[in-house]
Amino acid sequence: MPRLGEVGEREVLKRLIGAAVERPTVALGPGDDAAVLRPAPGMDLVATTDAFVEGRHWLPDWIAPAELGARLAAANLSDLAAMAATPRWALISIAARAEHEVDALVALERGLDQALGVEGAAVVGGNLAAIEGPECLTLALLGEVARGRAWTRGGARPGDLIAVTGRPGRAGAGAALAGTLGERARDPAWRPLLDAWLRPRARVAWAQALAESGAVTAAIDLSDGVLGDLAQVCEASGVGAEIAAQAGTDDPALAAAAAALKREAFDLWAGPSDDYELLLAVDGAGRAAFESAAEAAGAEPRFVGRFTGSRGAIVRLDASGKSRALEGAGYDHFRQGER
DSSP states (O other), X not given: OOBHHHHOHHHHHHHHHOSOOOBTTEEEOBTBSSOEEOOOTTEEEEEEXXXXXXXXXXXXXXXXXXXXXXXXXXXXXXXXXXXXOEEEEEEEEEEEOTTSBHHHHHHHHHHHHHHHHXXXXXXXXXXXXXXXXXXXXXXXXXXXXXXXXXXXXXXXXXXXXXEEOSXXXXXXXXXHHHHHHGGGGGSGGGHHHHHHHHXXXXXXXXXXXXXXXXXXXXXXXXXXXXXXXXXXXHHHHTOEEEEOTTTTOSOXXXXXXXXXXXXXXXXXXXXXXXXXXXXXXEOGGGHHHHHHHHHHHTOOOEEEXXXXXXXXXXXXXXXXXXXXXXXXXXXXXXXXXXX
């Protein structure tokens, strides 16, 4: 198979760009010096970016190129989901080694484009550069939300309920199993956890449906772990949080992983884990509307606690109702390795 150094930059870019983007929101797509975009009237622009570094954010032996592209998309889509925004336009920057296979890079781009397309977004431009050492992928994603309607981390109030979507902790458990068990982690029994790690889905559609309920007062995506991200909501909102005793204990896949890793299931649920789920503050008075919207959308939020007036304090209740202080430390790029 040809490699980047053999084919050259311009030919590779032609293969990566593919067909022209034809959408009302894109006046001019990839192929020129810059893209020309058309935001809709009455909308606010929402922007995010994420970088994936080889060996830290992905392990080549564990993920196929198309899956890596989709996972990069999910990381950015999840940020827009946390703002209740609709994804529209993406810019991809790839720093790759000259020996990288062209077909693998094209597969990565197609996986990225397909994952974005499912949520209504498209790649409208980017950059390709040569690098020595670990490769790096950077995606910038832009979206829209009705003016003044974006969710933020700063709106939670004492008494608001804490809800999470999906199954937090599974991605971190999958990564930990791969690191601890090696090839044995490919056993079908661990498939749900490996899928959460390698093939996550951002909750864009769920977020937009839940936003219609009017009950969400604050939100954050769970890319760094429940406790770490919950701490950020508490800091931004000036509140504390109380986690229910049963939170994180109802996932049999997580319980099995905890036994294999000799760890507590709650620690896997609450600790560093790039799940791309959502943590939401929900007005108790709007709970019925929230649950109705979730049911209509096929979402699976779970209520795991409530926000309190004890600024910055995060505690977990035990079975008797007593509280234990928890540290809200999430993933730290400069203190931890692969994820």
